[in-house]
Amino acid sequence: MNRLLADLRIVEFSAFVAAPLGGMTMAQFGAEVIRIDPIGGAIDYNRWPVTDAGASLYWAGLNKAKRSVALALDKPEGRELARAIAAASGPGGGPGGGPGGGIVLTNLPPLPGFDYASLKAVRDDIILLRLIGNRDGTAAVDYTVNAASGFPLVTGASGTAGSAPVNHVLPAWDIAAGLYLATALLAAERHRSRTGQGQEVVAALSDVMLAMVGHLGYVGDVHINGRARPAIGNDLYGSFGRDFVCADGHRVMIIALTPRQWRALGRATGLADKLAMAGAMMEADLETEAGRFEARDAIAALLARWCAGRTLPEIGAAFKGTGVLWGPFQDFVGLVRDDPRCSPANPLFAEVEQPGIGRYPMPGLPLDFGAAPRQPTRPAPRLGEHTDEVLAQVLGLPAAEIGRLHDLGIAAGPEGR
């Protein structure tokens, strides 16, 4: 976390990954991000992984450092309060508040009164960022977008045309969409701070996928070449890289993208002469990526035998300081327990007490700003933790009125009351 965006307030109506990640990224930049949920929580409030008591580690992970407000969004009075928070002046900036409010981020279907025209009627310069599924308004989520992307049919075991698709487990399209929303938010806020003009920004999750398939050259490949890249397992397309089994059962990824990495690999393994024979045998110029790709099975035959005769620590020792590009595979348990990068030894992480869950290392922003020092990582709120505070501070409601809203079931605090 840092304080670069401390003058902004973002009001988030969200669920799952993309918009929560976009909002959390802003919170990690110091913005005041208020996630407004229905009383009892949104549909992602209990998402797995969960603790044995049912608390969602997923929700906690994607909502760190936000303020949580719980309102009866199914009632006009609850929605009216939410609209007022969305339109309020921003944090700081003197008695009347600063200009950095009026930014709404959502990946949910708009509630009545939360379309752009209605919000603009409440605050003329409002910025509304909406993530939708498909551009035509039909639903799409990471799983359906990924199915359409072409990637599941080139992921996993090679050489099996017509074989089963393999979905990625990382919600990569949601992540890209969330980070596009963060970029879009800053571009729109920059425009507003210069012109006074707000706007609606709409992104379709399927467009995020389509743009990336195009950027990576796969749309052009079909149009220009009339073909598509094959499924080649864990091999790198157009270069050399593959996974290998070590003597102790561990697995490693070994890669040679550049001529320097290629020569380092030959030197570190002592296989330079035999690798040259593999190139001659396959009539491939192994100084080029295309040559290494073409001769990859012959190269891999040598490296497989070399790895099979060595444990992971022996391979690590052989490659250390050589310029070989490689890395071991590890599972989530190994990553968390054995990899010092995934611990408070890395300034990215801090031990944080998460209410209702416990103490564990949480990541901050994976960006170090020279002019904006890291601030302590903050946990996710309890649901409704900041309802009263926000109603008082942002809307200026007196305590009696806040009490009335609780009595009527319009507002709720952390225990759902």
Next chain:
Amino acid sequence: MNRLLADLRIVEFSAFVAAPLGGMTMAQFGAEVIRIDPIGGAIDYNRWPVTDAGASLYWAGLNKAKRSVALALDKPEGRELARAIAAASGPGGGPGGGPGGGIVLTNLPPLPGFDYASLKAVRDDIILLRLIGNRDGTAAVDYTVNAASGFPLVTGASGTAGSAPVNHVLPAWDIAAGLYLATALLAAERHRSRTGQGQEVVAALSDVMLAMVGHLGYVGDVHINGRARPAIGNDLYGSFGRDFVCADGHRVMIIALTPRQWRALGRATGLADKLAMAGAMMEADLETEAGRFEARDAIAALLARWCAGRTLPEIGAAFKGTGVLWGPFQDFVGLVRDDPRCSPANPLFAEVEQPGIGRYPMPGLPLDFGAAPRQPTRPAPRLGEHTDEVLAQVLGLPAAEIGRLHDLGIAAGPEGR
């Protein structure tokens, strides 16, 4: 593309995916992005997919709308020119240029004179954004970072402990890093426009991965629960979703995240009664995500038989307008040839003539800004296409001096001269 950032100039020293994507995102927002490459191109200049003539569709895809300058970066005079371009005043803003220059984006090891202190000596308010591999300076790329992430060991076929890792094919960590860089760039530029202060921003690719593993709850899962999610193939973790084979051999992904989607699935398939029996049989409350996850094999048994008896068009007709969350799998060829979303029928795409390659649909920014209309998508430059233009316009060099630089092999145009 739009014109929201037309007053910014970003100078990029890059290769592969992350920094080129971050820079291209800025170019698609209208910024002047100058990619400076060594004469002959950087290590990604010929990356696959390529045309039969060897032109890289990948390079074209990740460098659209940039200006390309080719300089002898291995010579002091070439580096001096590059530094001067990096430090120059920004586009527009009157005779002396605007304040929006002095932004450098890179994912390459710094050339001599391109560390932050040296750049700051040339322009005090310079912003330098650097993507590195690991925080300790050691190398890491998407493939090694992914191997360490835990995801390859829960991707693909289920129930096979100790089975082979499955790498994602989408360079998801590079994509996330590129979009983080875009966000960071705007946050740093916002800070500079308010305080006059530049800064260095450093992101490690492995930190991007680690942050995301943490955000999604997997670090907490190991710390708090002492366990990690298992490999469950294409099943959704903690909810219902799986791929199914249709009568015509096509495959579909069917998902029920919300109670509404679950009930829609029962109605649209006519299986509501049998699905209730599956719930009773498995003693699971199918109105909850956890219940559907627990009973997933019984649910899938019913859906598998239902899908196997129907072709993809029949399934599409049965689900249309019902609220069922589903989607067909398609390969890259199917995506490009049969999916209208991946064509100029979608405003995301425009037919663009890419020099040296041909005409094909290229994606713009997957974001629609109400106050910033879409501009025509622009192709990638030829390598060195803008060398002379930039030397003349940005540095104000006279034609004779530019000619001298060509003669000396310090600067090169599109044909490498």
